[in-house]
Amino acid sequence: MRGARDGGPALCPDSRDPERRKRWAELFDQLDTNKDGRVDINELREGLARSSWPLSPQEILREGDTDRDGELDFEEFVSYLQERERKLRLMFHSLDRNNDGMLTTLDLVGQYSNH
Numbered sequence: 001m002r003g004a005r006d007g008g009p010a011l012c013p014d015s016r017d018p019e020r021r022k023r024w025a026e027l028f029d030q031l032d033t034n035k036d037g038r039v040d041i042n043e044l045r046e047g048l049a050r051s052s053w054p055l056s057p058q059e060i061l062r063e064g065d066t067d068r069d070g071e072l073d074f075e076e077f078v079s080y081l082q083e084r085e086r087k088l089r090l091m092f093h094s095l096d097r098n099n100d101g102m103l104t105t106l107d108l109v110g111q112y113s114n115h
């Protein structure tokens with residue numbers, strides 16, 4: 001049975017970066033307003049409206065919803081962010097020319113939604 005548990009999304013034990021993972025879990029938790037462990041398009045829309053991300057919920061679902069059930073579960077959400085961060089990290093290195101680390105990839109997540 002899925003979706004009947006309470007509590008937040010489970011953390012993956014093989015995570016290489018627990019801190020980042022924790023941040024993502026918090027973000028997911030904020031988006032998942034009805035706490036069913038999934039983020040649907042309405043929750044995405046509301047969450048994006050509260051944040052400064054210039055992304056459309058349709059776009060996030062199209063890229064992130066790998067099993068096409070119309071919702072993001074936590075793993076899909078994390079995969080989406082990881083893929084996004086991977087791309088952004090490449091961009092980051094070109095932006096952060098003096099390598100002082102003052103740009104954060106999460107800051108950039110919302111700023112480059114080019115397809």
Ligand SMILES: [Ca+2]
Nearest residue numbers: 032036038039
């Ligand atoms: Ca939900």
Ligand SMILES: [Ca+2]
Nearest residue numbers: 065069071072
């Ligand atoms: Ca899904």
